[in-house]
Amino acid sequence: MSGPSLPENTPLPVRPAPSGGLLSWIDRRLPVISAFRQEYVDFPMPRNLNALWNFGAILTVVLVLMLATGIFLAMNYTPTTGEAFMSIEMIERQLPGGWMLRAMHMTGASLFMAALYIHLFRGLYYGSYKQPREILWLTGLVLLLMAMVTAFAGYVLPWGQMSYWGADVAGKAVGAVPVIGPALEHIMEGSDQLGDIFLHRFFVLHFVMAFGIVAVVALHVMALHVSGPNNPTGQPVPARETVPFHPYYTTKDVTGLVLFALVFVALAFLWPDLLSEPENYRPANPMHTPADIEPEWYFLPFYGLLQSVPSKFGGLVAAGASIGVLFVVPWLDPSPIRSARSRPLCRAGMAGVVISFVLMGLVGRHHAEGAWMIVGRIAALCYFGYFLVLLPLCARREMRRER
Ligand code: HEM
Numbered sequence: 218m219s220g221p222s223l224p225e226n227t228p229l230p231v232r233p234a235p236s237g238g239l240l241s242w243i244d245r246r247l248p249v250i251s252a253f254r255q256e257y258v259d260f261p262m263p264r265n266l267n268a269l270w271n272f273g274a275i276l277t278v279v280l281v282l283m284l285a286t287g288i289f290l291a292m293n294y295t296p297t298t299g300e301a302f303m304s305i306e307m308i309e310r311q312l313p314g315g316w317m318l319r320a321m322h323m324t325g326a327s328l329f330m331a332a333l334y335i336h337l338f339r340g341l342y343y344g345s346y347k348q349p350r351e352i353l354w355l356t357g358l359v360l361l362l363m364a365m366v367t368a369f370a371g372y373v374l375p376w377g378q379m380s381y382w383g384a385d386v387a388g389k390a391v392g393a394v395p396v397i398g399p400a401l402e403h404i405m406e407g408s409d410q411l412g413d414i415f416l417h418r419f420f421v422l423h424f425v426m427a428f429g430i431v432a433v434v435a436l437h438v439m440a441l442h443v444s445g446p447n448n449p450t451g452q453p454v455p456a457r458e459t460v461p462f463h464p465y466y467t468t469k470d471v472t473g474l475v476l477f478a479l480v481f482v483a484l485a486f487l488w489p490d491l492l493s494e495p496e497n498y499r500p501a502n503p504m505h506t507p508a509d510i511e512p513e514w515y516f517l518p519f520y521g522l523l524q525s526v527p528s529k530f531g532g533l534v535a536a537g538a539s540i541g542v543l544f545v546v547p548w549l550d551p552s553p554i555r556s557a558r559s560r561p562l563c564r565a566g567m568a569g570v571v572i573s574f575v576l577m578g579l580v581g582r583h584h585a586e587g588a589w590m591i592v593g594r595i596a597a598l599c600y601f602g603y604f605l606v607l608l609p610l611c612a613r614r615e616m617r618r619e620r
Pocket of ligand 1: 269270271272273274276277280333336337340343345346350353354355356357358360361364430434437438441445446447448
């Protein structure tokens with residue numbers, strides 16, 4: 218099998234731009250309509266994409282929802298330590314529909330991160346990081362980091378107990394970096410203790426990052442349209458095996474979105490507190506440390522990793538490396554075979570990665586003590602072992618066999 222060439226999916230014949238009328242007049246001067254037709258309506262898509270390919274569209278729609286609800290929340294929020302908690306209470310209890318805005322924003326954050334992890338593991342499983350999609354993969358990882366920073370900054374804003382003490386733990390972890398740590402901690406916190414400057418900084422960071430994400434999504438989708446989507450087989454798709462995006466994938470994406478919306482609505486309106494931490498409904502109190510300091514569920518695997526390593530700085534390096542290693546995956550795995558469907562060893566390894574990730578989350582929840590500490594270390598070894606040992610070895614074997 219030889220390496221794929223660009224572009225992989227031969228384009229379908231493109232319909233001409235609208236002829237006559239206002240649309241045609243605009244299109245001849247600003248070809249947005251023909252560009253939209255070419256890049257969306259008529260874009261050639263492999264016929265065999267499964268439901269895991271719905272998550273890009275789901276992420277895009279949830280992102281829009283987060284921006285829309287976030288703007289209205291920001292109009293009623295006050296970023297000072299004296300008033301932040303009360304302004305959130307006011308949104309919940311007095312602002313018409315405020316409770317709904319907040320429930321949607323909070324549930325949206327959790328489900329966005331869940332969709333992001335599914336989207337990422339889909340890419341890993343089907344080898345969507347391999348050439349020619351390296352930049353697509355890297356922009357995705359930048360989005361992951363930006364989403365994490367945005368979510369963390371957002372969690373600080375209600376200025377509840379968990380907001381405060383979570384920020385305190387993060388600040389101390391940053392401060393543990395040798396040499397530059399204390400300076401970094403000071404830059405992050407803005408003064409010697411967590412106060413108005415810190416809260417104001419994180420409010421701006423949250424807002425700016427959210428719009429930054431939109432810009433990077435544009436690059437991400439642009440990169441996707443250069444190579445076209447991968448597919449579950451990982452093989453290049455000939456033109457006769459493609460279908461236009463509309464109506465085939467518009468209907469499929471809408472179906473996926475409706476199913477996702479059911480979960481969203483159930484969580485937001487029936488169980489709004491299922492994913493949130495009750496301790497954060499108490500105002501921040503620097504004089505009283507909660508019995509259990511724990512981040513939101515989507516940070517638990519990294520928190521577990523942080524705690525499984527004996528030194529604070531070592532834990533920070535391990536947590537950073539767990540994402541850092543994803544940036545070099547396209548080069549750790551030069552095998553010409555893409556999809557794990559055709560790579561039994563990688564398939565087993567991927568199952569190990571997912572199980573290790575969940576176990577690291579459980580370790581984070583149980584504070585890496587006693588047996589949990591051992592579980593955390595074994596899970597970390599399996600996670601890194603897949604990327605740094607199994608994947609390169611598999612690739613080398615497969616390349617030898619292909620020659
Ligand atoms: C704000 C977050 C993100 C948004 C809105 C987004 C959006 C999209 C969309 C709309 C697609 C095309 C539909 C699909 O394949 O599902 C896509 C594809 C893709 N995304 Fe993302 N994405 C995001 C984050 C990520 C992350 C964190 C990664 C992983 C590093 C990633 C990697 C990919 C890859 C590899 C593809 C091509 C998949 C294939 O065709 O096999 N994306 N993304």
